[in-house]
């Protein structure tokens with residue numbers, strides 16, 4: 001199986017991404033989880049990650065707390081989407097494993113340096129602070145990374161944190177800038193892509209119907225998470241952003257993709273955190289990013305049902 005580190009700020013959709021990966025052991029080996037301040041402060045995202053591995057029946061997966069906030073900006077959280085705990089809506093088990101003592105950034109550096117070149121994929125599902133810090137601290141990790149796969153950004157779709165910027169990139173644009181300019185192979189799953197696979201009430205019913213605890217609690221947290229969409233956008237179907245990263249690792253053929261140059265705005269007051277995607281290659285600049293544009297929703301949700309439904 002492909003070795004991955006999940007860097008995350010759970011987050012209901014982060015939880016889906018993690019459960020989806022842990023339910024796919026033939027293809028993916030989750031060797032560690034690092035947490036970051038994002039949707040809620042670091043203490044909560046770390047606790048939530050421990051609860052998710054417990055729910056998945058995988059308390060053996062080590063969880064390392066990373067950076068509490070962005071490199072330059074002040075942390076902006078999103079309790080208005082995820083609730084005060086960051087993962088409201090579910091009744092989750094008490095973790096049986098503690099957090100690891102090592103800092104998440106040190107863990108990233110150590111693990112990438114120790115592994116053979118091109119072996120480990122780093123998936124970031126929140127602000128990219130930890131990976132950017134690791135790359136800054138030890139640049140020799142950069143050519144060792146097989147692929148960075150991130151949920152973040154938006155281009156034709158616009159932003160969800162500001163009119164121009166998506167939340168994960170907006171919270172720590174400087175971190176995103178460091179990673180995008182690093183030279184590591186980067187695949188970006190922006191909201192343009194995640195909005196093409198909206199999770200419906202009917203699908204959540206099928207997830208619950210598996211009768212498995214992990215599936216039922218995942219559906220319960222998704223119900224909470226959908227409310228934001230329901231109240232704000234008057235729709236019941238909502239994207240499950242971070243889970244699209246796992247979907248890409250498992251079934252890249254169901255994604256429309258294009259290699260592009262992508263830069264991050266880190267200076268303009270109105271558009272800071274914007275992912276500037278050169279979709280038509282008008283700049284002629286190096287294509288530093290594989291941009292995911294569209295998902296085929298039926299196979300995506302079928303696979304996620306099978307995999308999350310297999311847990312517990």
Ligand code: BDR
Nearest residue numbers: 011013125167168241242
């Ligand atoms: C991203 O922002 C967070 O609130 C979600 O967990 C996801 O990673 C979507 O813009």
Ligand code: CA
Nearest residue numbers: 011014125126
């Ligand atoms: Ca997230």
